[in-house]
Amino acid sequence: MQHESKYLTAGIPGTGGVIKETPExxxxxxxxxxxxxxxxxxxxxVIEKRGIATLEALRRISRALGVQERDMGYAGMKDAQGLTRQTISIPRVSPDAVRALQIPGVAVLSAAMHGNKLRLGHLKGNRFTVRVRSVAGNAPALAEETLEIVRRRGLPNRFGVQRYGVQGNTHLIGACMLRGDYRAAxxxxxxxxxxxxxxxxxxxxxxxHRGELAEALSLFPPHFRVxxxxxxRLLKRPDAWQQAFNAVQPRMKRLYLSAFQSFLFDKVLxxxxDTLDRILPGDIAFKHENxxxxxxxxxxxxxxxxxxFEISPTGPMFGCTMMEPSGEQLELEQGVLEAHGVTRESFALPGALRMDGxxxxxxxxxxxxxxxxxxENLVLSFALPRGSYATSLLREIMKVE
Known part of the structure; x- marks a missing residue:
């Protein structure tokens, strides 16, 4: 189950290069x-964080202010690898107290009161400024050529490999769960x-993998809790694979399932x-306004x-009650499910693991x-709507997986 995927701008050479060598x-x-x-x-x-993830920034701020982390709010998760500016909400503290914080990796840029907790998704989008190092000599011209196509036809709304974890395999675990193959999971x-x-x-x-479980347990460092x-559990009950897998927290299980949904979406994409900007009979369309x-x-x-660009065709975040298209798009989606050994009904897992889609x-x-x-560097600035990834645009420009 590989991640290789196509480019919308395949006819234009990539700039090459590397990103994220420094947070800046x-x-x-x-x-x-x-x-x-x-x-x-x-x-x-509004905080600026450098080289740490959103949840780690919240943890540091909650400790400094004596506030419960669960009562704090944020509109979007931001990568640890970068310099990011985002808004968070903190209950029942004064702007002066927040502005006075001195926390490693976090700077407070502004603070003001509001009536509601900030919720996930309460943002229009994100602005990016990305430095791509060690690019080809004609990189600016290649980037402009790519952007001309992307501005006209739209950017493929790809998830990409950042959804698949450190080993690039979280989607594979989700697939095993849906197939009921807990040993493979x-x-x-x-x-x-x-x-x-x-x-x-x-x-x-x-x-x-040699079956030497006691040795494996002694080698895994303490922070590898899962x-x-x-x-x-396997040492106590060998071959009880499903019971062993129950050691994984429900939050992580949902993350695995979500990663597989993302993988399948990218396959449909x-x-x-070739018809990314075309509306086909039977499509389900998305209104960009709301x-x-x-x-x-x-x-x-x-x-x-x-x-x-008022509307666009949609793809599936597969689930058991998701709205289905018809015609060519339905055939494409059913083909992707069949190729990966699952059905829509596979997502009707019990309890909190059920994926509606x-x-x-x-x-x-x-x-x-x-x-x-x-x-030798290329500096790109652009804005994307919420839920979209800068890496989708960078892969089109750089042509580097």
Whole structure:
């Protein structure tokens, strides 16, 4: 189950290069959905974090202020690898107290009160400034050529490999869960020794796959809690694979399932790249203004709305109650499910693991694009709507997986 995928701009050579060599090479700034009113019990703080993830920043701030982390809010998760500016909400603290914080890796840029807790998704999008180092000599011209196509046709709304974890395999675990193959699920959580560089970690994985569970347990460092819990259960009850897999927290299980949903979406997207900006009979279309979806009745009529980027065709975040298209798009989606050994009904797992599914736009608009060449470096600035990934645009420009 490989990740290789196609390019919308395959006819244009890539710039090559590398990203994220320093946090300052990858700058992200949230575009808020609204600004704080100045009244209320939640302090909205714009923070700048460097080299740490959003949840780690929240942990540090909650400890410094004596506030419960669960009562704090944020609009979007931001990568640890970069310099990111985002808004968080903190209940029942004064803006002065927040502005006075001195926390490693976190700077408070502004603070003001508002009436409600900030919720996931409460943002319009993100602005990015990315430095790509060691690019080809004609990189600015190649980037402009790529961007011209992307601005006109839309950016493939790809998830990409960042959804698949450190070993690039979280989607494989989700697939095993849906197929009820818990031995394969456990094996995949433990991982592939070829996918890790750390020697002790690699030796632990090799011992597990040789069946030497006690040795594997002794080799896995203490912070590998999931792996250690799985092996500990197998030592007590060999071959009880499903019971062993129950050592994994429900939150992680949902993450695995979500990664597989993302993988399948990208596979459907690959099948629609040639008609990414076309509305086909039977499509389910996405309204960019409000996120609503509707079944296309007349593809010709709706194409004029697609040409002005009012709407776009959608792909599946597969689930057991997801709205289904018809025609060619339904055939494509059913083919992807069959190729990976699952059905829509597979997602009807018990309890909190049930995945209902939803539709996601196959393309998104890119705005505020600026390209600058600086010697062997390329500096790109652009804005994307929420839920879309900068890496989707960078892979089109760089042509580097």
């Amino acid at each position: 090479d990858f700058v992200v700034e949230e575009i808020p959905a609204y600004l704080p009113s100045g009244q209320g019990e939640h302090c909205y703080a 456990v094996d995949t959580v433990i991982g592939d020794p070829k996918a890790v560089a750390d020697e002790r970690w690699r030796l632990a994985i090799e011992a597990y 792996e250690r819990d799985l092996i500990d 690959d099948g629609r790249l 996120g609503a979806c509707f079944i296309v009745q007349d593809a010709e009529v709706e194409q004029t709305r697609a040409d002005s 939803e539709r996601r736009a196959l393309r998104v608009p890119v705005s505020e694009t600026v390209v600058q060449g600086e010697g």
